[in-house]
Amino acid sequence: MLSPYRAMADATRIALSNPVNPWTHTPMGRQFAAAAELFERTTRRYGKPVFGLTDTLVGGERVPVTEEIAWQRPFCNLIHFRRALPPRHKPDPKVLIVAPMSGHYATLLRGTVEAFLPNHEVYITDWTDARMVPVADGPFDLDDYVDYVISMIHALGPDTHVMAVCQPAVPVFMAVARMEAEDDPYVPTTLTLMGGPIDTRANPTAVNRLAQERGTEWFRRNVLTTVPFPHPGMMRQVYPGFLQITGFMTMNLDRHVDAHRDLFRNLVKGDGDSVQKHREFYDEYLAVMDLTAEFYMQTIERVFVEHHLPRGIMMHRDRPVDPKAIRRVALLTVEGENDDITGGGQTLAAHGLASAIPEDMRHHHLQPAVGHYGVFNGSRFRADIAPRVMDFMRTHAWRKVQAAKPSATPAPQAGTRPASLKVIRGGRTVTAALQAPKKD
Incomplete structure (x- = not known):
């Protein structure tokens, strides 16, 4: 209209x-x-943005970057940012960045990809807008998400590093647990969880409280709709992206109103730089995609309302998901001090669940003075978080190589659940006690 x-x-x-x-x-x-x-x-109505990463700096030399699809399914393309490297360049570590399927496109992680490109072979999940997938291609739920992650890791082969940003922390954690339970040889070398809702009972935010107060059936009755003609996915039930972005914006409504008031003032006085920054941010932030109803409702029920993973009752296709099966994968968790989407401690909870991982293969980083977005983007991410993640990946890749040598000292055996964890907080290393998982 x-x-x-x-x-x-x-x-x-x-x-x-x-x-x-x-x-x-x-x-x-x-x-x-x-x-x-x-x-x-x-x-x-904002269309799907592009990554626009055409080059990067490798070893002091500017090289071209091209996007190619390395793996494909109806609901996801795996994009590889191929760098035109010199022939004698040694192979760089493979990093699979699992972008959130939470209403925004994968391009929201453009800064994340850009930070890793100089020293890594970067792959990222490009989830498909559900309204663009025909009903004939079938449903997509949380179990399918886990299957997709496992299939992508298999496609990339051994010695892959996996990084899950926000929402995918749960399905990626599930996928790695299932791979370990099956003794899968392609299990990733490291797993990095950034601002993910592993246990939303810890420091619940407004998002968590809303899910608890409303319950699963309220969401089923009030937020689902059917894709209309003429979209390819017409008649598919979805959770529309515009509802998701409305919810996010109302959480910080004053900030967004002030930003648009500043846009008006800067347009009037001709402040081109400030106007362009506003345009770039909101062109990305307001571009949204629909989620399949079955995936959205399972996530609400299992993750935010009934807490299946921390309670030990999570299932994947009728098979139990046991985080204690994870023993060969080094685990890094990252949280933001001011995160108002995923509260402090919700991602840290992964260490208490994956208790079989040796203590020297686990690490937690709490980044001061950043919110949810700052965990994976922005100046503090580039200066503090990204270098720590890269160092973690390099350290444990080297450790894995050394452990594979016949003369190497045997790796520590998986023991009991650690009582504490070394945490980087404000540049200092401190020891944090791990809480035992809550019983039903």
Whole structure:
């Protein structure tokens, strides 16, 4: 319904931005142009962004980067950022970045990919908008998500490092546990969980409390809808992305209102740099995708309402998911001090569940003064978090190589659940006690 008005607003903005128009150079003209752009941007349907990573710096030399699909299924493409490396360049570690399927596209992790490109072969999950997948391709639920992750790790082969950002922490943790239970030779070398809801009973946030208060059936009745014609996925039940982004924005409504008020002021006074920063952020943030209803409802029920994983009752296709089976994978968890989506301790809980991992193969990093987004993007991520993750991957890749040598000292045997964990907090190493999992 708003399309004609949006087109009119865009035409007004263009007319009042034309230097030959005398109104362009008046305060009233600039205000009208700013108001027209603000209306157009807040009513626009944002399309899927592009990564736009065309080159990177490798060993002091700028090399081209191209995207290619390394693995494909109806609901996901695995994108490989292939670098044009010199022939004598030694192979770099393979990193599988599992992007969240929580309403945003994988391009939200553009900064994450960019940070790892100089020293790694980077792969990232590019989840498909559910409204674009025909019903004939079948459903997609939490079990399918776990199957996809296992299949991608198999496709990449041994010695792969896996990093799950936010929502996929649970299914990726499940996938690694199932691989270990089956003694899978392709189990990853390291697993990094960043701001993920492993146990949402720890320091519950507004998101967690909403799920607890409403219950599964409320979500089923109120937030699911059917994809309309003419989308390829018409008649598929989905949780629409615009509801997800509305929920995220209302959690920090004052901040978003202030940002758009600043956009209006900067447009009027001609502050091009500030305007461009706003455009780049919100072009990404407001581009949303739909999730399949079955995946969304299983996640609400098993992760946020009934807490299957920390209670030890999580299942994957009628087989139990036992985190204690994880013994060969080094585990790193990362949390943000000011995270208002995944509270402190929710990701740390993975260490208490995966108790068979030797103590020298586990680590936790608490990043001061960052929120949820800052855990995987921004200046503090580039300066503090990314180097620690890379160092963790290199250390345990080297350890794995040394352990495979006949003369190497045998790796420590998996023992009982550790009572404490070394944590980096504000540049200091401190010891944090691990709480025992809560009983039913």
